[in-house]
Amino acid sequence: MAIFTVLLSWLPQALLLVLCLFFVAFLGYCLYIKHLHLKYDHIPGPPRKSFLFGHSPIFLEVMKNDGVIHDKFHEWSETYGPVYRINILHYVIIGVTCPEATKEIMMSPKYPKDKFLYKRLFNIFGVRFLGNGLVTAQNHEQWYKQRRIMDPAFSSLYLRGLMGTFNERAEVLMDQLSEEAESNTVADMLSLFNCVALDIIAKVAFGVDLNLLKYSSPFPKAIETCLKGMIYYIRDATFEYFPQNWRFINEVREACRLLRTTGAQWINERKTAIQNGEVVPRDILTQIIKSAGQEESITKEDEEFMLDNFVTFFIAGQETTANTLAFCTMELGRHPDILEKVKKEVDDVIGMNREISYDDLGNLTYLSQVLKETLRIYPTAPGTSRDLPDDMVIDGIHIPGGVTCFLSSYSAGRMEKFFKDPLKFDPDRFHPDAPKPYYCYYPFALGPRSCLGINFAQMEAKVVMAKLIQRFDFTLVPGQSFNIRDTGTLRPMSGVPCTIRHRNIT
């Protein structure tokens, strides 16, 4: 009782002490931010909205209005030049569109993936998400080891062997479109492409038949929820402290858990098959299991690491490709002359064949140009970022080391100085004889950390688009928006609703 009375008499002093300590810490933090402002403010950039939060209120405003954050980056790169500065709390980020600097930073392993973004993708709202998987690994050795193990599942020999699956899954989509054509219903192309892309990655990477065009599944929604949660988690440091967001945050956590528990189940099934001496494919799942080390010494962290890569491939292998297909359909719908040209090429190369071969893909050169142009205006994974540990000079401006550098493929792809009349959809920019863009076009990133699935994605996109164009005429439902929805990756806001008709092939 006496102790309690003594403690109570100390309470006001203790509270005062805590308050003083908090105040001193806060003052110290503010002084540190001021120091950073003095160190980096010679780099041009938009005015800060707040001393503490820097430019982040601008981002929150864009998000609130369902805008695309990359339009802001684009506006700033046009206004402030090839290198501009952004502040968020004690982070300094520079946006770079200078081709020389883009080349130096992306092509060299000297500049690791940055802590600001990729560390925050390790987990979202306390649930492990992409962890130390291939996209997010920052440590060079750890990344390099994984990439070497994964490489065989993306070799051109292995990919050639996947043509059967690409054809077969795309045929299921054609059957579905056939039904839509016969019943005269409107097809939501984005959601159909989402299903086919997820079906393909599940089959090819993990040996699982989802058949999403026939059976409903929680996965497409879970992926969308994770991505939506991811952008709030990255762009709004205060999001999780507001009770009105807690319900959504719980949905995001549940969605992350669903993907990881599914991964654990599929990995265990494959391990059992291996243990039973069954013949298993050398697919991504087998490589993921290999990357975790030897069976007898497997630790909890190894298990988590396998799930990191499972979620990485489940998401990276589906989202961006489906969105690219949807944007491509949208642009072809808006440009009947270009669509006619692709149709002619598809008819010449594949004619009435149902099975598209690997060699056919090489002959669909105009379709390749169309897909490249789609990704110039709509880079579905719109950029990448790196840490700049040491001082460097970009476009004559001294950049003290210790900043994050953001390279926006979206912004570079829409700049007049790199692409004349940039918003015009013109596949001839990528004609084989046209000059190659110089470090201003990188929808798959460049250098060592470029997309591992680039060939996979291009093959898949060509098979699906070629079959669609071979069999159907599609018309965009009038009045739809051509805006972009920013969910970290970019997707067409409308979902690209189309009416579908069987083609009259004479």
Ligand code: HEM
């Ligand atoms: C049109 C489709 C695709 C686009 C536009 C795209 C774009 C990109 C971009 C920009 C990056 C760099 C990300 C960053 O730096 O944060 C990346 C990385 C990656 N992508 Fe893709 N991607 C596509 C399809 C795929 C597919 C189908 C797969 C797998 C089957 C895949 C697997 C990966 C992996 C594993 C990485 C990490 C590579 C590394 O750091 O070693 N991607 N992708």
